[in-house]
Amino acid sequence: MATIQRVAELAGVSTATVSRALAGKSTVSAATRQRVEDAARQLGYVASATASSLASGRTRNVGMVMPFLGSWYYASVLKGAHRALADAGYDLTLYHLEDTTRHPRRRQRLFEEFLMRKRVDAFIAVSLELTAEELTRIHDLGKPMVGLGGPLEDVTTLSIDDRAVAELATSHLTSLGHRRIAYIGGSEGFDLDFHMPAHRRQGYEDALIAVGVTPDPAMRLAADFTIQGGHQATLQILGDPRLRPTAIFAASDEMAIGAVLAARSLGLRVPEDLSVVGIDGHELGAFFELTTVDQHPVEQGRLAALALLAELRQDTAAEGHANRALPYNLHVRKSTAVPPVRRRD
Structure with missing residues (x-):
């Protein structure tokens, strides 16, 4: 049976380094991370999600909030984000906010109940203009968030003109x-x-x-x-x-x-x-x-996910939050x- 100890031995590092590398921590060099991932793949080792969550305080899960599901555009954004998150070892939980004008309680429950359960490490909000109260609730959770589609206060956002x-x-x-x-x-x-x-x-x-x-x-x-x-x-x-x-x-x-x-x-x-x-x-x-x-919607989803992963690694902490322009041709x-x-x- 593959264990973290065997992965550490094969990669020539400590078990703590294996844990940090598989968790995507920025404190591990790219070369070491690659060595650990290769060793884990060779041995068929998969870190326990429960154990990782308890040890790191993270779920390795990202929440994605979208207003529509049937649209080709939103499906494409979801595809791009999911690919990038999966490549980084993250799961994705989708929160659907369709038709909240007729059913405002759905949106209220999302921010008052579902997101407060802390089942995700971070959020991506797609084409959602959040209220000051909703933003405050998310900021109070202390979890990173990236917006796609328009500016959000104190949030890294990506949008097209x-x-x-x-x-x-x-x-x-x-x-x-x-x-x-x-x-x-x-x-x-x-x-x-x-x-x-x-x-x-x-x-x-x-x-x-x-x-x-x-x-x-x-x-x-x-x-x-x-x-x-x-x-x-x-x-x-x-x-x-x-x-x-x-x-x-x-x-x-x-x-x-x-x-x-x-x-x-x-x-x-x-x-x-x-x-x-x-x-x-x-x-x-x-x-x-x-x-x-x-407007390259698959790429939009990928870039939003990469921006969020960078914030999770704290690679962009010194840059602050900004609205980044997305490409089109x-x-x-x-x-x-x-x-x-x-x-x-």
Whole structure:
């Protein structure tokens, strides 16, 4: 039977060093940690979670709080975070806060009961704008937390500039010559935390104003960030003979895919008759040849997890908390082209 003593002998270190190395302590050098991990793997040794928790005061478990589970974006963030945490030897506990507007008690119980049970060493909050009271409760626990999606007081956060992302997507269309650009964004129900839909709408309007176009409220439609929602919104705007956009910017790739499908169902060609651009970097984007601003959600989850692991190792204690900008890039495919009027010139 593999024991910590046998691992220590094979690695040429003390049992205390084995314990610290397998716990991910920053006091152990990378070379020593690798030697210990190799020895543990060779012997088939797995540290007892209960014993490690009692000895170190840690559970080797991270809590991840998310508002939605069915969305591709959140699933991708979860995937990236889980991979990084698993590689570091941490389990992940998921806390779901969907529909807390109709059931506020669920959110209240999360912060008053579940998180207070101290079953996790740290937290990742995804797209949740926490109240001062909620932040105080977490800070009082003395456990690190990283936020993903927007700034949180005294918390390391990672976020994407939603206004800039939307401005880039819309500017891609205006650079092709489009001026009648419709916008499909989120409804009020999606504007609760960090106001992402509002920021993306602002970026869209900024790009139009930059080329001398006054934003038209009639060219803005609300949807629910799903393919079905984008499909319905597109049917509505393309069916109105007073509007006739030459391009659509959708605030998510799923809505953009819905727009492409709606255009095709009406006998329109993409991009010959209608250009479509989205935001996300959805895995289906390549299949639909969709131009998009890729925000790399799997990488977002990985970076959030790595930031949290660094705080658990106290590698970033001297740096303090900050809001770190996440990367994004325009990925041009075949769903966008010059508008049809220009093509006939």
